[in-house]
Amino acid sequence: MIHVTDIGFKIEDKILLDHIDASFAPGKFNLIIGPNGAGKSTLIKIMSGALMPTHGVVHYGQTNLKSYSQQELARHRAVLSQHIECSFPLQVWEVVLMGRYPHFTGKPTTKDLTICQDAMDYFEITDFAERNYESLSGGEKQRVQFAKVMAQIWEKGKPRYLFLDEPLTFLDVHYQYRFMEMVRELLSDDELTVVGVVHDLNLAAKYGDQLVLMLNGQIAASGETANVLTPENIEAAYKIKATVVYHNNAPYLLF
Numbered sequence: 480m481i482h483v484t485d486i487g488f489k490i491e492d493k494i495l496l497d498h499i500d501a502s503f504a505p506g507k508f509n510l511i512i513g514p515n516g517a518g519k520s521t522l523i524k525i526m527s528g529a530l531m532p533t534h535g536v537v538h539y540g541q542t543n544l545k546s547y548s549q550q551e552l553a554r555h556r557a558v559l560s561q562h563i564e565c566s567f568p569l570q571v572w573e574v575v576l577m578g579r580y581p582h583f584t585g586k587p588t589t590k591d592l593t594i595c596q597d598a599m600d601y602f603e604i605t606d607f608a609e610r611n612y613e614s615l616s617g618g619e620k621q622r623v624q625f626a627k628v629m630a631q632i633w634e635k636g637k638p639r640y641l642f643l644d645e646p647l648t649f650l651d652v653h654y655q656y657r658f659m660e661m662v663r664e665l666l667s668d669d670e671l672t673v674v675g676v677v678h679d680l681n682l683a684a685k686y687g688d689q690l691v692l693m694l695n696g697q698i699a700a701s702g703e704t705a706n707v708l709t710p711e712n713i714e715a716a717y718k719i720k721a722t723v724v725y726h727n728n729a730p731y732l733l734f
């Protein structure tokens with residue numbers, strides 16, 4: 480469980496986040512939505528420990544995020560962001576192995592290598608394990624990054640935290656849905672807490688259990704998907720009229 484209490488963040492006089500209170504439960508697909516510039520990535524950075532808030536506190540379970548060492552944090556939480564460049568030539572399996580760096584010193588153990596193989600199998604990239612990472616397409620690179628971050632927190636039996644900042648960038652529609660399904664499957668482990676940012680409101684409607692709608696650095700609405708994705712909330716946040724229809728008991732938006 481992640482608890483965010485009274486988080487504020489400002490740069491000089493610009494307030495990026497203002498009085499953010501939220502909780503993100505394990506075993507649920509928690510998604511943050513909101514228009515460009517609303518503060519979604521900034522909140523993800525603060526929750527993952529990449530940015531220090533100006534105000535407020537983040538807890539993983541009962542533990543204040545500030546009390547983790549960098550290495551301990553890296554063993555518990557992984558972050559997938561949209562920046563997927565690699566500055567030197569590596570084969571795909573070597574990129575995935577980077578996810579295990581917080582877990583070994585010197586040489587990877589057999590367990591590390593097995594985990595990398597399992598993660599590559601899970602994300603269906605084993606066929607190009609020996610390829611030069613830079614030769615892959617944008618979508619293929621993104622799948623390699625998924626395998627890397629999951630290899631980082633693969634082991635069950637302890638609380639783990641996964642942050643996904645616009646993970647669907649570069650993926651075609653097949654892999655967008657496939658990836659959301661894969662995260663859903665991973666959530667059968669109720670020690671895994673996932674918080675993701677997505678722009679596609681229909682993907683949020685289909686897969687999100689709990690949504691947080693951000694606007695101007697604040698939480699405009701939060702809770703169960705159907706209660707957040709209302710025409711009123713969508714118009715207030717995105718300045719666009721939407722009709723909500725229901726398909727298989729899930730809301731679907733028409734614009």
Ligand SMILES: Nc1ncnc2c1ncn2[C@@H]1O[C@H](COP(=O)(O)OP(=O)(O)OP(=O)(O)O)[C@@H](O)[C@H]1O
Pocket residue numbers: 490493495513514515516517518519520521522
């Ligand atoms: N270093 C910075 N200096 C000044 N303003 C910043 C800085 N970093 C972010 N911002 C501003 O803070 C606001 C929130 O940015 P953030 O990236 O969190 O938004 P977002 O909701 O993730 O947006 P998007 O959907 O476009 O990715 C934006 O207006 C952005 O321009």
